[in-house]
Amino acid sequence: DTAVSQTPKYLVTQMGNDKSIKCEQNLGHDTMYWYKQDSKKFLKIMFSYNNKELIINETVPNRFSPKSPDKAHLNLHINSLELGDSAVYFCASSQASVWAEQYFGPGTRLTVT
Amino acid sequence: DAKTTQPPSMDCAEGRAANLPCNHSTISGNEYVYWYRQIHSQGPQYIIHGLKNNETNEMASLIITEDRKSSTLILPHATLRDTAVYYCIVRANTNAGKSTFGDGTTLTVKP
Numbered sequence: 001d002t003a004v005s006q007t008p009k010y011l012v013t014q015m016g017n018d019k020s021i022k023c024e025q026n027l028g029h030d031t032m033y034w035y036k037q038d039s040k041k042f043l044k045i046m047f048s049y050n051n052k053e054l055i056i057n058e059t060v061p062n063r064f065s066p067k068s069p070d071k072a073h074l075n076l077h078i079n080s081l082e083l084g085d086s087a088v089y090f091c092a093s094s095q096a097s098v099w100a101e102q103y104f105g106p107g108t109r110l111t112v113t
Numbered sequence: 114d115a116k117t118t119q120p121p122s123m124d125c126a127e128g129r130a131a132n133l134p135c136n137h138s139t140i141s142g143n144e145y146v147y148w149y150r151q152i153h154s155q156g157p158q159y160i161i162h163g164l165k166n167n168e169t170n171e172m173a174s175l176i177i178t179e180d181r182k183s184s185t186l187i188l189p190h191a192t193l194r195d196t197a198v199y200y201c202i203v204r205a206n207t208n209a210g211k212s213t214f215g216d217g218t219t220l221t222v223k224p
Contacts, residue, residue, distance in 0.1 A: 004156070041198070041216075041217075042214070042216075043151075043157065043200075043214035044214070090156050090157070092156070092157075099147075099204060099205075099206055099207060100145070100147065100159075100162050100206055101159045101162070102157075102159055103159070104156030104157045104158065105156050106155060106156055107154075107155070107156055
C-alpha cells in the first residue's frame, strides 16, 4: 500500500490555466505538506497544514492554495499558471505537528507551456 | 533555520562505510539535525535526526560533535541502492520556518 500518493504524476498545461494536484496519505498522520522542487533540484516548503493551522511560506504566490477536505487529503490548487511554476511538486505528511520524519509522495511533474 | 554546508559529491565503494559530513556552525540550541535522501526521480526519504546525542537506526548512524557545529551521517555498509542526494537540514522541530533543503551531497556508490 502506498503511504503517500499523488495524482497526477505528470501534468502538462498552458499558461493561464488553473490546475489541481491531489495528495492522499493513509498513515493516519495529522500534518501534511507541499514542497516545490525546481529545475536546480532545490527543494523548498510551500505549506504545512493540520486541522488546526495552515502555515504558509511567505514566498509562495497567492495563486497557490492548499485545500484539505479531510485529514487524509491535502490538495494543491494553482490559479493562472505561469512558466515559472514548472517544477516537481511533492506532498508529504508527518505524525505530529512537528517537522521530523516526514513521508513524501512520489511527486507530480508540472510543465507549463 | 541554520545554514548547512555539505560537499557537493562523494564516492564510496560498495560494502564500505559511507561517511557524509555536514557543517552547521550557526546551529541554535533548539535546532535539530535532520538527514534525508532523494534517490533519482523519487520523493525524499527520511533517514535520521538528532539534537545532541549520537543516534542510530536501521538505516544509518548520526554522529554530532560535542559543540554541535558539525555532524556526520554514516551508512555502515553502502549498497548501490544508496546512491542518492543526501540532505542535511538544521531547524527547530516545529512546523514554523522555511525548511529549505540545501544542495545536498550526491553520493555515488560504486561496485
